Amino acid sequence: MKLSSIVVTLILTVGVSYYVYTPLPAAIEEPLKLMLLDALFRAMMQVGDLCQCLGLSHHITVIRGTISGLESLGEIAGGQRGGVRVSDVDFDRVPVRVYEPPAAGGGEGGLRRAVMFYHGGGWALGATKMGSYDVLCRQMSDELNAVVVSVEYRLAPEVHFPVQYEDCLAAAKHFLEPGILGKLSVDPQRVAVSGDSAGGNLAAAVAQQISVDDSVSVKFSVQALIYPVLQGLDLNTPSHQQNHNIPILHRFIMARFWLLYLGVDTSLHPLLLSPSFLHHPSIPPSVRSHLNWTTLLPAKHIKHYKPVGMETGSQEVTGQEGDLLPGLLDVRAAPLLAKQGVLGRTPRAYILTCEYDVLRDDGLMYTRRLQDAGVTVSSRHYDDGFHGALSFAHWPFFFDVGKRMIRGYMDWLQENL
Template identity: 50%
Template sequence: MKLLLVVSALLAASACFIYRPVPSGVSEPWKLMLLDACTRFMRTLGTVGHWLGLGSLVNTVSSRMMMADARSDADVTVVDTTLGGLPTRVFVAKSGEKLKRGVLYFHGGGWAYGSWKFYDSLLRRAAKDLDAVVMSVDYRLYPEAVFPAQYNDALAAARAFLSPQVLEDYSMDPGRLGVSGDSAGGNLAAAVALETGSDNSLSVKFKVQALIYPVLQALDFNTPSYVQNQNDCILSRPKMVQFWLWYLGGDLSLKPVLIANNHSSVEEPAVTADIRSRVDWTSLLPARVTQNFQLVVKEKGTPGVVDKLPGLMDVRAAPLLAESSVLSRAPKAYVMTCEFDVLRDDGLMYVRRLQDAGVPVTSDYLKDGFHGCISLSSIFNLGQRSEDSYVHWLQQNL
């Protein structure tokens, strides 16, 4: 009888942990619910690891749970090497043109988790279908690194990728190079695209940037998508704010301040009217998105937050804050956004700002999509669709 009670209690606890309502209209809700439970478990493990000073160990164990070995197949050669001094996995198509396309990819994970090891399927397919060389680096992660370390790693990798020596070593066509990434990796890809686009010392530049649900700003955590999806699966608003505080080296006690937009109040002198216009979703988002949501701009906020977190205003951390003249020098863009994602409006605002700056942009909006879907092509039909769309755009534009 006692055993039955214990088993029943465990089953009930498991059911409560797994069950978490998902929004109506999302793709394959029960699969998403199970995935969310697994994600929350791994994040809890990661948080405990960070508290115990075992962040690197947790990342290592997590990585080894995925496909960690450099395994070549009949179509793609896979090797582990370094790029710009960083561990890098390289996928090289075995057949096709002598000069290949080149793609530099930055993985997601809130600047704190993840590895190129989690993206084997996507990057392997991209190399094969594009007849390309695809490189993905393992940049430094929180807590060992905070901004601008991750950005500096990404930029070092990009400069090495664009160098004549690397282009020659891997037989990459200097006129067909792209930079890409998802989530926090999309943030790094966008920031690198802006920096290299404005760097006149570079003889070779990226032709395209392909951003998958990128993180692009930290001044407004009350955009329609942040409010609509604040408690949703995979990536909630509190979790995204936590990632930002980790990245910028801030104290987690500031989380409620950022969630309430008290850090970007009218009385904050650093957040000028010009800066505010660059994240003004009331003018940058389409009507179907804004609906009845209200702009949250506090008259009086919490003083000194920008001084404590200068990265909030740094274009290297928040590409959406870039001036139009800088955006105009960025490469042609692809931006994937998902309806059920707190980051949806970051991406949509960036699409509009790039277009206004004269940059050709393809906006790929997934109405049943959720954050992280492109990494799940083996589990979700949506993952396969998003992967197909991403690779197809690169085929047509790179």
């Protein structure tokens, strides 16, 4: 009996170790912690897929419930900022959480800065009340003496593009109304729009629309994008190839999030990952030029990678493929595809990218396109960073690189907003 227990324990140990272990680049610090986090996320995805296959629940619902349960195990230590007042209200029928600093003012006439923030989560996960986002918004409000508005936009699979974008745009237009800004003692010349990952996508798209909408009198003064996802046509950029299996955003998971967002059958993810997809005849050459990484990326990020798939891009669009392309070609979903004239009207930017992130090249290409359009961009690249790191700067999964990202982000807003 004793020997059998030892054998079972050994088998379980080897099995768990095999599941948890993922080869990681040497530059990533705290690798074991990242492996454990990635294993947890993969397990949630797999349990969710199983539940969906059995007809018990949508896999996203399972993941949301698991994340909520994990958060309920313990509040993030040191996360509360007692002086910040928090209220949950609606902006044009869109739920938002408003953070107001304790100080009466900080600028001319006692007016304060403001930040409109969109959380990440693949347009399907995340919430304003989620611990990491709540802590970040409280910290911004306290340190920057700013009114922070975190938007609770609707999520997939319950809704699909363009609903998430429309929720974020509606909330932004409401917030930028002079009467609302005045009521909150906000300086109309010091309002930022910001977001991480899918939230960075929404922030970039909203910033573009607000910048060209003449009916909006107050414009955003800066945009701060944290490892944003900015296009879904080319999931074979150097960063997608290099980091296809790096936690926590694997390449195939990014493809599934795109399909969820666009309301297309997630079984089509092989099509989206296909090297020939970008070279489909239905995609205009002018669009491909807006994400031509051979000219938009610095050589150090291109490395040895080369464009692939051109010779096989001759198939016609049929069935669900035809449903997929319109969304991926829509600049509201893919801000990287915007024309230079639109980009040139957007506010100065802060763009954070991570070396070990499939989305790295989206941010770097957007940096170059904005600069070419005459926009001042502060590009902050973390050579040891990975996707989502900024959200893991607190208990239980805290990473030093996440803390450094928050500090750099805060310092830039302090100096530029």
